[in-house]
Amino acid sequence: MVPTEVRARAAALREEIERHNYAYYVLDAPTIPDAEYDRLFQELQAIETAYPELVTPDSPTQRVGGQALDAFPKVRHAVPMLSIRTETDTSEAGARAFDARVRKELGLTDADPPVEYHAELKFDGLAINLRYEAGVLVLAATRGDGETGEVVTQNVRTVRAVPLRLRTAHPPAVLEVRGEVYMRRDDFERYNARQRAAGKPTLVNPRNGAAGSIRQLDPKVAAQRPLSFFAYGLGEVRGWPGAPETHSAALDALVGFGVPVCAERRVCHGADELVAFHAEIAARRDRLPFDIDGVVYKVNRFDLQRALGFVTREPRWAVAHKYPAQEQLTVVEAIDVQVGRTGILTPVARLAPVFVGGVTVTNATLHNQDEIDRKDVRVGDTVIVRRAGDVIPEIVGVVRERRPRPEPPRFDILQHYPTCPECGSHVVRLEGEAAVRCTGGLYCPAQRKQALLHFASRRAMDIEGLGDKLVDQLVDRGLVQTPADLYRLDQAALAGLERMADKSAANLRAAIEASKSTTLARFIFALGIRNVGEATAKDLARHFGSLDALIAATEADLMAVRDVGPIVAQSIVQFFREPHNLDVVRKLRDAGVHWPEDAGVQQSAGILAGKTLVLTGTLPTLTRENAKAMIEAAGGKVAGSVSKKTDYVVAGSEAGSKLAKAQALGVPILDEAGLMALLASAGK
Ligand code: IVH
Numbered sequence: 001m002v003p004t005e006v007r008a009r010a011a012a013l014r015e016e017i018e019r020h021n022y023a024y025y026v027l028d029a030p031t032i033p034d035a036e037y038d039r040l041f042q043e044l045q046a047i048e049t050a051y052p053e054l055v056t057p058d059s060p061t062q063r064v065g066g067q068a069l070d071a072f073p074k075v076r077h078a079v080p081m082l083s084i085r086t087e088t089d090t091s092e093a094g095a096r097a098f099d100a101r102v103r104k105e106l107g108l109t110d111a112d113p114p115v116e117y118h119a120e121l122k123f124d125g126l127a128i129n130l131r132y133e134a135g136v137l138v139l140a141a142t143r144g145d146g147e148t149g150e151v152v153t154q155n156v157r158t159v160r161a162v163p164l165r166l167r168t169a170h171p172p173a174v175l176e177v178r179g180e181v182y183m184r185r186d187d188f189e190r191y192n193a194r195q196r197a198a199g200k201p202t203l204v205n206p207r208n209g210a211a212g213s214i215r216q217l218d219p220k221v222a223a224q225r226p227l228s229f230f231a232y233g234l235g236e237v238r239g240w241p242g243a244p245e246t247h248s249a250a251l252d253a254l255v256g257f258g259v260p261v262c263a264e265r266r267v268c269h270g271a272d273e274l275v276a277f278h279a280e281i282a283a284r285r286d287r288l289p290f291d292i293d294g295v296v297y298k299v300n301r302f303d304l305q306r307a308l309g310f311v312t313r314e315p316r317w318a319v320a321h322k323y324p325a326q327e328q329l330t331v332v333e334a335i336d337v338q339v340g341r342t343g344i345l346t347p348v349a350r351l352a353p354v355f356v357g358g359v360t361v362t363n364a365t366l367h368n369q370d371e372i373d374r375k376d377v378r379v380g381d382t383v384i385v386r387r388a389g390d391v392i393p394e395i396v397g398v399v400r401e402r403r404p405r406p407e408p409p410r411f412d413i414l415q416h417y418p419t420c421p422e423c424g425s426h427v428v429r430l431e432g433e434a435a436v437r438c439t440g441g442l443y444c445p446a447q448r449k450q451a452l453l454h455f456a457s458r459r460a461m462d463i464e465g466l467g468d469k470l471v472d473q474l475v476d477r478g479l480v481q482t483p484a485d486l487y488r489l490d491q492a493a494l495a496g497l498e499r500m501a502d503k504s505a506a507n508l509r510a511a512i513e514a515s516k517s518t519t520l521a522r523f524i525f526a527l528g529i530r531n532v533g534e535a536t537a538k539d540l541a542r543h544f545g546s547l548d549a550l551i552a553a554t555e556a557d558l559m560a561v562r563d564v565g566p567i568v569a570q571s572i573v574q575f576f577r578e579p580h581n582l583d584v585v586r587k588l589r590d591a592g593v594h595w596p597e598d599a600g601v602q603q604s605a606g607i608l609a610g611k612t613l614v615l616t617g618t619l620p621t622l623t624r625e626n627a628k629a630m631i632e633a634a635g636g637k638v639a640g641s642v643s644k645k646t647d648y649v650v651a652g653s654e655a656g657s658k659l660a661k662a663q664a665l666g667v668p669i670l671d672e673a674g675l676m677a678l679l680a681s682a683g684k
Helices: 004-026 034-050 093-105 153-157 185-197 206-214 219-223 247-256 270-287 302-308 369-375 445-456 468-476 491-495 502-515 520-526 534-544 547-552 555-559 566-577 579-590 624-633 657-665 672-681
Strands: 074-076 085-087 116-123 126-133 136-142 148-150 174-182 228-238 266-269 292-299 318-322 327-339 344-356 359-365 382-386 394-398 436-438 612-616 637-639 648-651
Touching (some): 116 247, 136 153, 153 206, 153 219, 206 219, 344 369, 344 382, 547 566, 547 579, 566 672, 579 624, 624 672
Parallel strands (some): 085 318
Antiparallel strands (some): 116 266, 116 292, 126 136, 292 318, 327 382, 344 436
16 A cells, blocks of 8 residues: 555656656756756655556656657657666766676676776757768757657757768768757856846756757747757768777767867776766866766777667666756845945845855855846745856746745845945945945945055056055055045054055155145046046036035036036935045045135036025934035035024934024924935936
8 A cells, every 4th residue: 555645745746847847848947956856856766666556657757858849840760869877976986886887787707808988078958869861961850758859950050060061072871960059158158148238038057058049949049049069979870881880989980070079088998997087077077168967988889889788768888977966956045235346235145055066055146136136036035056167156046936925025135225234325226227336435345445546546646656455455454444544644554564665655655645735636536436437527627616516516417517417427416425425525635635626617506505504413424514514515504503594404313402493483494314305406
């Protein structure tokens, strides 16, 4: 009797495997990684071995390969396209077990010499049979179920690596070349980058890129995909005088016919040389230009291959020896952000640790909000993680059916991080940009080094001698946090730095001192405002004439400047709206940084022109000086006491009698946000 739960489990496994089969083979859209699929399949096989009465004719274990897409015509293979036995023991024991089996089957003893093998790579793409008649490609077919495949000649013809005619004066009457259509990793990345830029769908992984392209119904679509091809064997052969007698010679002959064969292959004698090949390729796997999931060993002599024969469509003379999988399932435990040198907040998925591509992975970048939206990754999701080559681990997709209930909310960077996790400055997403950025460019620790290098650069404040290495030291030792701190460095602090002789310290001091006398354009450029380059800085300086006028400018004011569009205008307003930045600007001026100012070409009147404001209490982010500077820059006056003539009272926490008086007199009262809104409102 089969226990009820075992029967139910087998049924559930069959159903789940069939669903994945359909997604993989028919829709070309895998829902789980291969390793996970294999696990399900093996569990079902184990149950069916223990309870053979559970085996149904339609069990996924009872067939090889996939169901053919109806859309393509079918063709019966002249010689079946066999499958290959997989050695899942990724240690060297896998190779030794294969050699031991071969020797036993061939009746060899320890006294006999080592068996000659051919070792090659196991490519990760789509198996294809190319049929050449009299040297001309007449048919290309997928493997299908091994007996019958799909005719994909039109699509395969678009693969440049596949010769349409063999390069020989005396081709065999019939020659079937078997091999793999695959996609190189760089081609895959480039293709996806192009698709992404065009807002079009991307490929899940190179293997799927290859399989999906060949099984495209429209050859024009296939033609746009950068596919490659390697031959690894033969199918039907007729009329080939002097046909090779070993697998390696057959591949050499194909090379002679102009068919691409991967050069990473060699003849090996006995198990030791197979083990060495496996290890050598493992060490270089990441640097190969394409994905492999293992190596393949084949008995080299065709007569021995025939003697060994095959069992249930798997030849006894070949085995695939795997490497650790490059895709695995894991769970997203959290989504954090990292602030980069340029202030971009990059979302990072924190993952339950998972062993993939030979390393334990706990993080994967999610790039930006668009990427999160496209993949719809949420905290708690089960995801497919991929690590191939030296490429940083990435999330390929979400296993939707494993999403927790109730569904976790969509992840929105701006909602989770309204302020920068490094410095608390406001975070914005500029129009037309994928990136979310911290606006505290002058203040944020993550952006410090970048900001300082830019500030000191030749076209900005031109502080000679302040390069990478020095900035690293100054920041790492906590001597400098913002550009304003540069002006407080004394000779003693500088002389204490590595490779800094007294003389060079003195020179640097002098350069810093000299930089105090600058121009408005240089200063504006030095601030490192996003989208404000040298030319824009000059235009801004000419137009506004003074820094305060620039600080007070609204987006509309800014757009009156030559070449300044809405994005640049927005960047500038956001920069000066961030109190941390204003603070640094004030400190720079206090330190003595100065420049000649004038009225500018079109000095704006200022939204607060003629208005009197009174400040009281503690504002949440603005210091009193900064608030005053902003009001004055907008043309307003700050008075010490409230009267009927006061236009606004700006009140923070612990505001006392001035607030009471304003209320009594009916003077409008603003909080900090209200003040900011007022300053930003002009021209809107
Ligand atoms: S030989 C008789 N050699 O692996 C053996 N297959 O199940 C027939 N594959 O999908 C296959 N690299 O496309 C062979 N160097 C290689 C291979 C290779 C990849 C694929 C093949 C098929 C699967 C075999």
